[in-house]
Every structure is written in C-alpha cells, then in structure tokens.
Amino acid sequence: MKNDSRGRNGQRKEWKVWKDGKSCKSSSKKLVLMATSLMTVWIMLLSGCAAFDGTQKEQSGPQTGTADENTDLTGGGQSITDIDNGGQTSAAASQDLGAMTEGTQTSAGSQDAAAADDQPGDDTEQTESTAEPDPTDTAAAIGTLYEQFLRNEVSAAVSSSFPEVDYPNPVIEKGKSYTLAELKERISSYFLDPEFSNKTVCDYVQYAYVNSADSTGARQLLVKFVGLNIYAPDDDSYAVVVISENDGQLYVTAEYECWARSATSIYSNGVIDSYGSSGAGDHMGGTDILMSDGTVASVYYAEDLAGQWTGSVNQTIYNEVFGIDTDPGSFIVAICTVGEEKYYRYDMSECTEEQKVLCETYVNRCRDEQGIVWITEDEVLGAVRERCAILGISYETIQQKPEPVWNNVE
Numbered sequence: 001m002k003n004d005s006r007g008r009n010g011q012r013k014e015w016k017v018w019k020d021g022k023s024c025k026s027s028s029k030k031l032v033l034m035a036t037s038l039m040t041v042w043i044m045l046l047s048g049c050a051a052f053d054g055t056q057k058e059q060s061g062p063q064t065g066t067a068d069e070n071t072d073l074t075g076g077g078q079s080i081t082d083i084d085n086g087g088q089t090s091a092a093a094s095q096d097l098g099a100m101t102e103g104t105q106t107s108a109g110s111q112d113a114a115a116a117d118d119q120p121g122d123d124t125e126q127t128e129s130t131a132e133p134d135p136t137d138t139a140a141a142i143g144t145l146y147e148q149f150l151r152n153e154v155s156a157a158v159s160s161s162f163p164e165v166d167y168p169n170p171v172i173e174k175g176k177s178y179t180l181a182e183l184k185e186r187i188s189s190y191f192l193d194p195e196f197s198n199k200t201v202c203d204y205v206q207y208a209y210v211n212s213a214d215s216t217g218a219r220q221l222l223v224k225f226v227g228l229n230i231y232a233p234d235d236d237s238y239a240v241v242v243i244s245e246n247d248g249q250l251y252v253t254a255e256y257e258c259w260a261r262s263a264t265s266i267y268s269n270g271v272i273d274s275y276g277s278s279g280a281g282d283h284m285g286g287t288d289i290l291m292s293d294g295t296v297a298s299v300y301y302a303e304d305l306a307g308q309w310t311g312s313v314n315q316t317i318y319n320e321v322f323g324i325d326t327d328p329g330s331f332i333v334a335i336c337t338v339g340e341e342k343y344y345r346y347d348m349s350e351c352t353e354e355q356k357v358l359c360e361t362y363v364n365r366c367r368d369e370q371g372i373v374w375i376t377e378d379e380v381l382g383a384v385r386e387r388c389a390i391l392g393i394s395y396e397t398i399q400q401k402p403e404p405v406w407n408n409v410e
Contacts, residue, residue, distance in 0.1 A: 145245050146221045150207060150409055155179045156243050156250035161295050163254065171239065172255050180205070180409070183252075184225060187239050191228040191257075202238075203227030208404040213270030213289035214392045220244050220253075220294055222266060224406065230259040240266070244294025253294030266290065268404040269397065281309035286337075287398050289391060297391055299398055300384050301337045306330070310362075313344070314370050321362045328362075329355040338383040339390070344372050345380070 148154045155177040162174055171190050172178075178186065188201045202225045212218040221243040230237035237259035244253045256264045256274070264274040270290035277283050286301035310333040311318030322328055330350035336343045344366075348359040366372040388395045 145248070145250050146209075146243065149180055149221070149243060149250055150223075152179050152181050154250060155182070156252050159244070159251040159253045159294065161293075162252060163296065171257075172241070172252055178252065180223065183223065183241060187225045187228070187241075191230055191237075191239070193229075197229055197233055199227075199229065205409040206406045207409055208268075208406045210266055210268045210290065210404050211270050212292040213397060215292040218292035220270075220290055222404065223409075228257070228259075230257055231261065235259060240264075242266075242290065242294060242296075246293060251294060254290075254296050265401075266404065267400070268402045269400055271398050271401065272296065273401075279309070281306040282312075289393060289398070299338075299387055299391065303335045305333045305335070310346075313372065314366050317365045317369060318362060321358055321365065326358070327355075328359060331355065331359045331362075336380050336383075338380070338387050341383065343380050343383060344374050345377070346374060 145154060149156060156179075157177040158172055158174050160174075162172060171187060184202065184205060192199050192201070194200070204226055206224045206226065208222045208224070209219050210222060212220060223241045223243060224238050225241075226236065226238040227234075228237045228239060229235060237257065239255060239257045241252060242254035244251050258264055261278070262274075262276045264272060266272045272288040272290060273285070274288070275283075275285040282303065282305060284301070284303040287299040288296045289299060291297055305312055307328055307330075310328060310331055311322075313333055313335075329352060330348075332347045334345045334347070336345070346359070346363055348356050351359055363374060367374060385395045388398065
C-alpha cells in the first residue's frame with residue numbers, strides 16, 4: 001500500500017501541478033487522461049480489477065445490520081451483542097441454553113441417586129460433587145478476542161512488523177497498545193485539525209472480517225473510522241486499521257487511509273488494491289495481499305509517468321534530450337515493481353512525429369547508458385504470476401474481488 005500522498009510530517013500537502021515551477025500547459029489535461037487510461041490498463045491486466053473512477057468504493061456509509069466473526073463474508077450478519085439474549089452473542093446464548101439443559105438433566109440424575117442412597121439398608125456416605133465447570137461455556141459467554149476488542153474489553157499491541165513510514169509523526173505509534181476507544185481518539189485527533197474544523201471526532205466506526213489471502217482459515221478484523229476530513233471538510237475520507245490475532249494476543253498489523261488522492265480496498269479474500277496520485281503526470285496503483293500473520297505482502301506496484309514526469313527515469317538524460325522547455329507531449333513511461341525487480345514500458349503512440357524522434361532517443365539512451373530494459377505486457381504478466389507463486393497464492397486469487405460486509409460498531 002504505497003499510495004500515501006501526505007507530506008513527511010504526516011499531514012496533507014498541496015502537490016505541484018508541473019515541475020520546475022512551470023505552470024501547467026494546455027496539454028496537461030490530456031496527459032492526465034492518458035496516464036489514467038494506461039494505469040487502468042495495467043491494473044486490469046495484472047489483477048483483473050475494475051477501473052478506479054475516483055470514488056471511494058469501500059465507503060459504504062452507516063449500516064443498520066451488524067455481524068459477528070462467524071458471519072458469512074458474502075452475506076448478512078448477526079449482532080455483536082444480542083439484546084434479547086442479555087448482551088451475549090447468539091452462539092453464547094445457544095451454548096448457555098445447552099448447558100442449562102444439561103445441568104437440569106444432571107440435577108435430576110443426582111436427585112434420583114440421592115433418593116436411592118436414602119433407601120433402608122444403604123449407609124453409603126454421600127459426597128458433594130467437585131466437578132469443575134466447562135471452560136468452553138465461559139469462553140462462549142465472553143466471545144472471541146475480536147469481539148472483546150470491539151467491546152473495549154481488550155487492547156491490541158502494535159506489531160513489531162508494522163510497516164515503517166517515511167515521516168516522523170505516524171498515525172499508529174510502535175511500542176504502544178490501543179483499545180478501540182483509544183484508536184478512535186488517536187485517529188480522530190491526528191486528522192481532524194482544530195485550525196480548520198470544529199469537528200473533534202470521526203463520524204462513526206465500522207468493522208468487517210476478511211480472510212487471509214494465503215490461508216482460508218485465518219481471519220483478520222478491519223476497523224474503519226469514517227469522516228476524517230483528510231483532504232477537505234466533509235469529504236467522507238476514512239482510515240482502516242487491521243487487527244490480527246496471534247497466539248491469543250491481538251496486534252495492530254497495518255493501517256491505511258482513503259481520500260481524494262489515495263484509495264485502497266481490502267477484499268474479503270485478503271486481496272488489497274490501491275490507487276493514488278501525486279500530480280497531473282504521476283499516477284500509481286498496485287496489489288498487495290494480507291497474510292495469515294496480519295502482515296501485508298506486495299504482489300506488484302505500478303507507476304505511470306506522463307510528459308515531463310518521464311524524466312524521473314533519468315533526469316540528466318531527459319534534460320539533454322528534451323531540454324528545459326521542450327514538451328514531450330503524450331509520452332508515457334510505466335514502471336512496474338514486482339518483488340525486488342523493476343520493469344519498464346513506454347507508450348508514444350499519441351505523440352507527434354517530431355516528438356517521437358526525441359522520445360525514441362530518450363528510450364534508447366536510457367537503455368544504453370542506464371541499463372533500462374524495456375519489456376512487453378506479457379513479460380510483466382509472467383513476472384506477476386511468478387510473484388504470486390512465491391507468495392503461495394494463485395494468480396486467479398488476485399483477480400477475485402469479493403466485497404467484505406461492513407457493520408456499525410454499536
């Protein structure tokens with residue numbers, strides 16, 4: 001999830017619309033459309049997901065239904081606390097009912113035995129039962145660790161594997177533990193700046209359960225904090241925290257935000273798609289997967305550079321070929337990172353004949369002087385398939401996008 005477009009201090013920042021202090025030229029709108037179109041092709045080719053339309057598709061708004069951990073991820077849900085069952089989960093109530101029935105039968109059996117012992121001629125001493133209660137009954141009444149966390153009864157420690165960030169003021173601080181209420185307070189205070197808004201707390205909190213991509217048995221808890229004004233007031237932006245259980249302990253293993261320039265979706269099979277932009281000529285996106293230990297592993301990450309942004313491949317060569325003022329037109333370079341390897345592609349199909357001469361010179365010099373290997377779409381796709389195999393998943397897994405069921409935290 002590399003689509004973070006915040007400044008190094010963790011706060012939102014204004015992005016330049018053109019390099020070197022130049023104003024955006026009339027062709028910039030076309031470049032945005034070209035870059036976005038190519039990014040769409042990359043994403044659809046590599047992971048089969050739908051094109052990003054600028055909306056936050058994971059945002060579902062307040063829901064009236066709720067779901068427990070055993071809810072079918074593709075269907076409806078049950079309430080975390082069932083009021084009719086005295087605040088217990090439905091499963092707990094069922095087990096308690098079974099325990100009560102069993103206890104009634106046992107009591108009846110004991111009375112029969114006692115009556116038999118009282119018969120004349122039987123002087124056997126009666127003994128009091130010392131049997132311990134079934135611990136499963138207590139566990140059922142308490143609920144899972146995830147359910148306890150949602151009730152503010154337990155905390156989650158920040159995992160040592162929590163992703164490092166490149167700014168000094170992270171949202172989630174390593175070495176700390178958070179209850180749900182503490183997470184809500186931390187995230188709300190982090191994003192809601194009193195200088196720009198009277199709002200001090202997010203609008204509402206939701207949760208969902210998802211499977212791990214490398215295991216159908218390991219489930220993770222997602223907690224979403226909605227209404228954070230990350231980009232603008234009332235923009236419905238939100239942050240999602242991933243909570244994982246390991247050896248009877250809860251851990252905060254990942255966190256991401258969704259707002260106008262950054263969108264991430266975690267699907268119920270543990271596949272994560274992300275998109276972002278840091279300017280008119282720089283668009284990025286990729287696919288990660290959620291592992292059974294709660295960590296996030298990258299499948300691939302793609303970045304599209306348009307116009308003058310293509311100089312990021314080699315700024316020195318770019319300046320020598322195009323100069324300071326020459327516009328490369330609709331020239332686009334796509335960089336795809338798969339594992340530790342980077343793969344480069346280019347597109348000059350929309351350039352003029354004069355522009356193509358310069359673009360071809362730039363491409364050839366990057367190959368000859370920097371060692372850039374320009375490859376085809378099929379070669380990138382082959383690398384992505386190999387990466388999936390290394391991570392223990394099938395390529396078909398990242399093509400599937402089942403939506404999780406989001407429910408309100410009451």
